[in-house]
Amino acid sequence: MRAKLASLKSDETPGTRTFSIAGHQLVAPTATPGLHLVATPIGHLGDITLRALETLAGVNIIACEDTRITRRLTERYAITSVLKPYHEHNAATARPKILAQLAQGASIALVSDAGTPLISDPGFKLVREACAAGHQVIAVPGPSSVLAALSIAALPTDRFFFEGFLPAKEVARRTRLAELARIDATLVMFESGSRIRDSLHDLAAILGNRDAAICRELTKLHEDIRRATLTEFAQAAETLETRGEFVLVVGPPTADAGTMSSDQLDDLLLTLLREGSVKDSVAHAVEISGRPRRQVYARALELAGQMRDSDNNGSR
Numbered sequence: 001m002r003a004k005l006a007s008l009k010s011d012e013t014p015g016t017r018t019f020s021i022a023g024h025q026l027v028a029p030t031a032t033p034g035l036h037l038v039a040t041p042i043g044h045l046g047d048i049t050l051r052a053l054e055t056l057a058g059v060n061i062i063a064c065e066d067t068r069i070t071r072r073l074t075e076r077y078a079i080t081s082v083l084k085p086y087h088e089h090n091a092a093t094a095r096p097k098i099l100a101q102l103a104q105g106a107s108i109a110l111v112s113d114a115g116t117p118l119i120s121d122p123g124f125k126l127v128r129e130a131c132a133a134g135h136q137v138i139a140v141p142g143p144s145s146v147l148a149a150l151s152i153a154a155l156p157t158d159r160f161f162f163e164g165f166l167p168a169k170e171v172a173r174r175t176r177l178a179e180l181a182r183i184d185a186t187l188v189m190f191e192s193g194s195r196i197r198d199s200l201h202d203l204a205a206i207l208g209n210r211d212a213a214i215c216r217e218l219t220k221l222h223e224d225i226r227r228a229t230l231t232e233f234a235q236a237a238e239t240l241e242t243r244g245e246f247v248l249v250v251g252p253p254t255a256d257a258g259t260m261s262s263d264q265l266d267d268l269l270l271t272l273l274r275e276g277s278v279k280d281s282v283a284h285a286v287e288i289s290g291r292p293r294r295q296v297y298a299r300a301l302e303l304a305g306q307m308r309d310s311d312n313n314g315s316r
Contacts, residue, residue: 017030017057017058017081018078019054019056019057019078020077020078025078028054028055028057028058029054030058030107031055031058031059031060031107031109032136033102033106033107033135033136034102034108034130034138035098035110035126035127035130035136035137035138036055036059036107036108037109037110037116037117037118037123037127037137037138037139037140038052038055038109038110038111038117038140039052039111039115039116039140039143039144040052040070040073040111040112040114040142040143041073041142042115042143042144042148042218042219043217043218043219044219045073045076047142047219048073048142048143049140049141051140052140052142053077053079055109055140056073056074056077056079056109057077057079057081058081058107059107059108059109060082060101060107060108061081061082061084061106061107061108061109062074062084062109063084063085063086063098063109063126064083064084064110064111064112064113065111065112066085066113069113070113071083081109086122086123086126087122088122091125091126095125095126095129098126098130099129099130099133099135102130102133102135103133103135109140110126114143114145115144115146116141116143116144119146119162120164120165145215145218145245146188148215148218148219148247149215149218150186150249152225153186153212153213153215153227153249154213155186155212155213155249155250155251156186156251156252157186159185159186160187161183161186161187161188162188163187163188164189164190165190165191165192166189166195166199168195170198170202171271171272173202174202174205174206174267175268175271175272177202177203177206177207178260178264178268178288178289180207181207181260181264182288183252183253184253186250186251186252187249187252188248189247189248189249190245190246190247190248191246192245192246193242193243193244194242196214196240196242196246197238197240199248200230200233200234201234201237203230203234203248204230204234205234205264205267206264206267206268207250207253208231208253208264209229209231210229210251210252210253210254211227211228211229211250211251212227212233212248212249212251213225213226213227213248214226214233214240215246215247215248215249216241216244216245217244217245218247220244222244224244230250260289260291265285265289265299266299266303268285268288268289269281269282269299269300270303272284272285273300273303274307278297278300278301278304282297282300
């Protein structure tokens with residue numbers, strides 16, 4: 001059932017569910033009992049879908065990461081459904097309450113701060129347990145920063161791999177990038193402004209000179225899309241505006257990129273050797289570099305010796 005234009009009168013049934021678009025008030029159908037996964041705008045509030053508005057207005061409760069952020073959306077469209085927090089810090093206590101309400105026939109919408117729920121956001125355990133309990137779980141699709149970035153990056157879209165956020169620490173980040181380097185697909189990653197410059201340097205060092213796009217503040221007032229190679233981005237990293245939220249899109253490896261270059265192998269080994277033994281570093285580097293173990297082992301010994309010499313000279 002679709003929303004209907006409403007002209008509410010004093011004798012109308014109390015509790016009528018409504019929302020408003022451009023000054024026009026509409027009546028929303030009562031939402032079907034169950035858990036509704038509702039995609040919300042990633043920036044521009046006008047990107048909300050009509051079905052999402054109907055659902056948010058028609059449910060008993062909206063479970064959201066941050067009630068302050070979701071309230072901006074509900075106030076924009078005059079939605080009065082109850083907002084309840086559901087995030088990684090309170091999930092253990094909030095989840096049983098939501099499941100109990102679902103068991104009583106409630107309709108509950110789950111939203112993230114922006115975009116599609118469960119994509120680098122909390123919610124997986126709730127959905128899994130709701131399904132296990134036999135409750136209906138309904139997707140209300142809509143905005144997604146992953147797909148928005150992928151569509152405007154001007155890079156291959158026939159196959160892509162979504163990584164989410166890269167590890168915050170350098171060694172873990174470089175190690176993970178070395179693993180991603182062998183995936184034959186366009187890569188899509190999230191990154192914070194505080195780490196974007198470091199990540200660009202690591203991406204260029206580990207993945208090489210691939211085509212890429214930096215998408216900052218998608219759909220917002222200061223949206224900024226840049227396309228260049230990873231090497232060019234790394235060289236200009238210090239001048240990059242770091243305020244806002246970033247989606248990085250990196251093109252797939254070239255046909256001859258199955259084996260790491262010597263420079264890439266050195267970068268990887270140096271990163272691994274700072275945190276682990278030669279044996280462990282070699283084992284990991286062989287697995288992801290595509291190079292023979294004997295060759296990797298010999299280079300690891302050379303680099304480990306250079307690192308010791310440098311440390312000894314620095315301590316004199």
